[in-house]
Structure formats: C-alpha cells, structure tokens
Amino acid sequence: MTELRQVSQSELAQLHTQLTVQYSDYKARNLKLDMTRGKPAANQLDLANDLNVVLAANEYTAQDGTDVRNYGGLDGLPEIRALLGEVIGASPSSVIVGGNSSLQIMHDTIVRALLHGVPGGSGPWLAQKSKFLCPVPGYDRHFAICQHHGIEMINVPMNAEGPDLGVIEPLVAGDSSIKGIWCVPKYSNPTGITYSNAVVERLSRMQTAAPDFRIFWDNAYVVHDLYDSTSPLLNILETCKQTGNENRPLVFVSTSKISFAGGGIAAMASSPVNVADAKKHLSFQTIGPDKLNQLRHSRFFRNLAGIKVHMQKHASIIRPKFEAVVSIFERELGGLGISRWTNPRGGYFVSLDTEPGCASQVVKYADEAGVKLTAAGATFPYGKDPDDCNIRIAPTLPPLEQVELAMQIVALCVKLASIERLLKR
Secondary structure, eight states, rough: OOOGGSOOOOOOOHHHHHHHHHHHHTTOHHHHHHHSOOOOOOHHGGGGGGTSSOOOOOOOOOOTSOBBTTSOOOOHHHHHHHHHHHHHHHOGGGEEEEEOHHHHHHHHHHHHHHHHTTTTSSSSSGTTTTTTEEEESSSSSHHHHHHHOOOEEEEEEEEEEEEEEHHHHHHHHHOOTTTEEEEEESSSSTTTTOOOOOHHHHHHHHOOTTTOOEEEOOOOOTOOBBSSSOOOOOOOOHHHHHTTOOOOOEEESSSSTSSSSTSEEEEEEEEEEHHHHHHHHHHHHHHHHOHHHHHHHHHHOOOHHHHHHHHHHHHHHHHHHHHHHHHEEEEEEEESEEEEEOSSSSSSEEEEESSSTTTTHHHHHHHHTTTEOOOOTTGGGGOOOOOOOEEEESSSSSOHHHHHHHHHHHHHHHHHHHHHHHHTO
C-alpha cells in the first residue's frame, strides 16, 4: 500500500471526499460505543461468581484461628499474604494486604511520604518540593495522584525495553528532589511493554541523589497474559536487595482484574523496614481490613496455580478483542505511514500513535461518530501529550462485534485527520 505522503494533493483530496462519505454514514447510525476505560467485561466478572458461595454459612475461621468477622489483622490474613506473596514474588512477611484497590494503597503511600517522609530520608517529602519521574505514555491515575498533591512530574520516554535509563540515570543522580518513579513493569499501561532484565537491574543499582528514592512498582498485570507463554519479568525486590537498595522498591498488586473489579484484594510488598513503617501508619488509619473477603479469595484461588488457571479463562474472553484491534489496524492503516500501534502479549490496552498533531482530532472525530475513546493526552502528566499523537485503546469491556465496529471507525478517523494534515502542507 502506498504511503499517503507519496500521494498527490489532488488524489488526497479525492480520497478525503470518499472517506467523508463513509464517516457520514457512521454518524447517521447514532452509535454509542464506549472504549474509554480498561474495565473487565461482565462475562469476565462472572468467572469469579463462586466467591459469593465459596464459604459455608458458618465458615469464618482463618488458618491461624482468626475469626474473620472481627477486628484486627492489620496486615492481612496469613493465607492471603502467602497467596499474593506468590503472585508478587515476595515472602508473606513482606506483604501487607488491604482493601480492594491498589490505587488507594499507592495514594496513601504517597500521602504518608509527603507528610512523614520514608525510612532513610530527611523528613517529609512535602517540605522538599518533591518530583516524580513519569514514563510516558503511562497510567493517567498515577499522574493524577501527583498532580492532586502538587508533586512536579518529569516526563521520561519509554522504549522497547521500558523507561529510558539513559534519561533517568543523570536526572536522579543530579537532583535530590526527585523522590520516585512510577512503573507498570509488565504489559505496561498502555504500551504493553514488559521491562527487560537490563532495565530492572539498572533501576535497582542506579545512583540517586535522594537517599529516600522509591520505585513505585505497580505490577497490575503480573498474571494477565493473553497467550500461554508469558513475558518474564525480573523480581525487583530480589534485584534491589542484591544491589544494596532493599528499601527502594514498593510493589503493588491487586485482584481487581482477576476477581471482582470493585470487590477484590490489593496488597503492597517491600523490605522489612518499609513494611514496618507502613504498618505503624496504618495503625492510626484502620483497625483492620475486610478479612472475610480475604478468606473468600484465599479459598477460591488457593494458590498461584489456581490464579493462573483462572486467568486463562480471562484470556480466552479478551484475546479475540485484542486480535481484532490489531487485525483491523493492520488492514485499514498498514502501509499508509500515518500510524503505529502495539501488539501486546498481555495487559489491558493497545497503544495507538498517530502522526504528531492528529490524536486530538482523531478522538474528536470518533466521539462525533459515536465511539468514546480515552482523551488524547491522558497518558501523559497534566493531560498534555507534547506531540499530540498517543491514544490508548481499551478493548476489554465491549462485546467483540462492538470492538470491531469501533476500530473500523477509529481507523477511518485516523485516515481523515492524517489526510487533512497532509493537505495543509
């Protein structure tokens, strides 16, 4: 297929007219297709319905004798700490299990650091005008936490192996106000990249001007493979321990896209020092989490093998949707030289890059044709993509036929916006 840059202006104008007719036909259908967030579909949530009946009416006792209906258990039941420790690659003693949201745990960890500092630091981060490194494109809710609390964010480009350490290393070595970095290390949101061993190793051993620098390791998609083979990820806890930076990583995980999105289990794992510090603060915040839900999850999944079997069922539901996105983009946009997209092996998103200056227009056109997409710029701090090119595609929630229709419309919008830009040359 001929790249559009090589097409004459008159041919581009003619093609634009043809595509506008197709676009008008879609608009006339008054579609309402929502592709904005990476939510599980209803049939994915159905996979965990037995959580509601896994416990007998009088089954309220954990393996250590705890009555899970009562107060206590600040760091979670032993069996759920063991289960999520398997998922994370951490010993149960290094795991704190909380409520349903890892985002809440990350938010609270940031707030505690702002108000009280962290072990090995020189006091509250708030007093030090703290900054965070933000690999882009990345997860909008990470960036929203920083923006909400006035933490300055610094964009760091992503490449095929993860965040660009050539950019990161001199920044953290020269600026003690840089206190942390956000990382989605496996099937990264939205690019689908899994960090290479070299990236994990360099993150673990890099010299930082801030002695209290922290890696916020949001391993949200640790078991979210689309295919039988997984993308291996080096254990950040073990790697940092080996390099003498045991306190550097804070690892987060949840079952939000494994069991029930609104009723799962979330956890943090870290060094003994960090865990003790977190528990100290938690003792003022709560008398204990929902241990009944923890017991349900423990009995339902039993072990990491049980979770993996469960996730194969998830994959069978959503894999055709991801394959449809990639197939339609390849068919409609391949060879035109106006866009690039990822073909992830897991996770929840496909990342689409248009030509610079086109993403906002594509999202606008799609919206007017009845396809709601994540806002252009959402994958960057402050909602500002300097190149206006990245669009996050979230194919999991709608039925397959709606995903296919939505992607045909998105591809058409990419062509329209790109041709209009080329016509202005």
